[in-house]
Amino acid sequence: MAHLADALKEQGNKAFKNGDFLEAEDFYTQAVQKFSRNPLLFTNRANARLKLQRWEGAVNDCLKSLEISGKAQNHKAYYFLAQAQLSLHHPNEALSSALTAYEQVRNPAPTTKTSPKDLETFSAFVLKCKKAKFAVRDRERLRRQGDLRAEFENTLELNKQRDLDEVSRDLQAGDLGQVEAYERNQEILTNFENKRAELLTVFALADPSHHKPREIPDHLVDMITFEPMHDPVMTINGHSYERSTIYEHLKRSKTDPLTREPLTIDDLRPNFGLKAACDEFWDSGASDWIIDW
Amino acid sequence: MAGMSSKRLQKELVKIQGTLPPGISLVSAPDLKEWQMDISVLDNPLYPPADKYRLRFTFSPSYPIEAPEVVFLAAPDRNIPMHPHIYSNGIICLDLLDSQGWSPVHNVESVCISIQSMLASNTKAERPPGDKEFVRSNRQRPRDINFLYHDPTV
Structure with missing residues (x-):
């Protein structure tokens, strides 16, 4: 059965390269049904699911892949897991997965293949998770103080999330193409960042002692x-x-x-x-x- | 990775919009791919302090690991400065701008300062040897040209 699975995996990889993630996911699923002990089938499907914004599915695939690979190095699974977790708003979990991926490519096991770009990519992602975690904690702190800014920021965040979820739903229902969904997402994120920056600037001007931006040493x-x-x-x-x-x-x-x-x-x-x-x-x-x- | 140059340039831009050394100013930075800067030289009779020279920086996505491309631009009120290392088409022969001499700790400001001081210390109002021939025949991008640094002192 394993060779049938390999053939299906190849077809999946081809579809993925062509940008047809739905088809890729389908091939990987068929491959899993033929032979479900290959961790790569699950990481590849996780990657396709990330592109389709099926975050929960991607998390499950990564966990399954890690379960099969046991103690062996599996940095891709950790990296995809981190991406899905961050999209699901679990920055703590995402950071810990990203750090594991980073450590694994930094000290690779002798037989594993790593791509020369992995270290840079993972390092950038660790930083992204740290920033996300930092932002959440910052908002938490302000919220506990009953801060107005945190409330506004939360509302912006919730609106952004709602819009993103809507795009994900439309994408999965087939009402929206992949390119279109990607563009929508970019637009939502840019909008959110602009509004947030504006909000922070207003508060910094109104009350410098509490909202002054801090410089990183x-x-x-x-x-x-x-x-x-x-x-x-x-x-x-x-x-x-x-x-x-x-x-x-x-x-x-x-x-x-x-x-x-x-x-x-x-x-x-x-x-x-x-x-x-x-x-x-x-x-x-x-x-x-x-x-x- | 695609993100490296944009993050870094955004931060450089914030700094540049604050303070710059005398004789160096930002002209335009419409995006994170191409910026223009003006420089003038303060104490060299070859280059009157009122004359400004326009520099164009072009950044690749791998900046600052890769050097930016920096050339002088000619415009109605901007000339290409006379210098034995500056061709009349604006291409600059300066070691820190080629891939051997570049270091990622350089930035737009430090490159401007280097070019400014290269002009300030110049004593010869002339073009590099073979300028006409080079300007006529060169189709290469500046970074692909193998300059011979025949005079490391300038």
Whole structure:
């Protein structure tokens, strides 16, 4: 049965490449029915379901895939799981899945295949989850204080969610094409971000002492991407960078970005002290919102 | 990944809109792909302080891992400055702009400062050797040209 499943999987992969995610999902489902012990069938179907915005289905597939692969490395399943969890508004769970995926590609098991872009992609996603978690906690705190801004923000968030859910429903009912659904989603998200930014600006102007944006301290920011770090590594001259960005730089030029001295991945050392400072920043009960993520 | 340059450029733009060193100003940044900057030189008689020169920055999605493309633009009130490393079509021969010399810790502001100081320290009002031939025949993008840095001191 396994070879039948493989053939169906190939057809699924082809449909996926062509952007026909419904058809891909269907082929993977048929493959699962032939032979359900291949974790890749489930991760591939999870990926198709992510594209179709069937978040719960994607979560189930990832969990099933992880159950089959047991202790073996399965970073794709964790990464897809993290995406589905974030879309379902579980930033804590999403962060923990994303971190597992990140750790697994950072220290891959000898036989596993990883793509050179994985580290960068996963690192960016870890950051996204951290920001989501941070934002939720910030709103929670304000809500407990009975803050008006948090209430408005929540309403915006709920409206956004309602609109997104509607698009998902229409997509699944076939009333909406994939391209159209994607464009709608982008529009909803842009709209939401604009309104939220406006709201925060108004509050910052009205009551600077409570709503003033907070700057991220420079020493926690990666000098290449200008994003806050979560896994800083130090070069021989003592400067630290986010691991995935300095790896990306070293792929093109084996030099220290500041001094131009020769530098390789083996010269980098984890900077535990700075990592602790970054973690502390992420965990600090946000006293203010952060400008311009 | 596609997101790297846009995040970083958004942040650079916020900084640039705040303060810039004397003689450097932002002209336009309509999107996160192409920006224009003006620079002037403050203390070199070859370049009167009132003259401004227009620079065009073009960013790839991999910026700042990849260098931006930076050239001088000619406009009715903007000339291409005379310099032994600047061709008359605006292409600049500067090591930090090619893939060997670029470093991701550079940014738009630091590139402007480097070009400004390259002009400030110049003493020869001339074009690079072979300028006419180069301008006529070159169809390559600046980053693909292998310049010979015959004079590392300028």
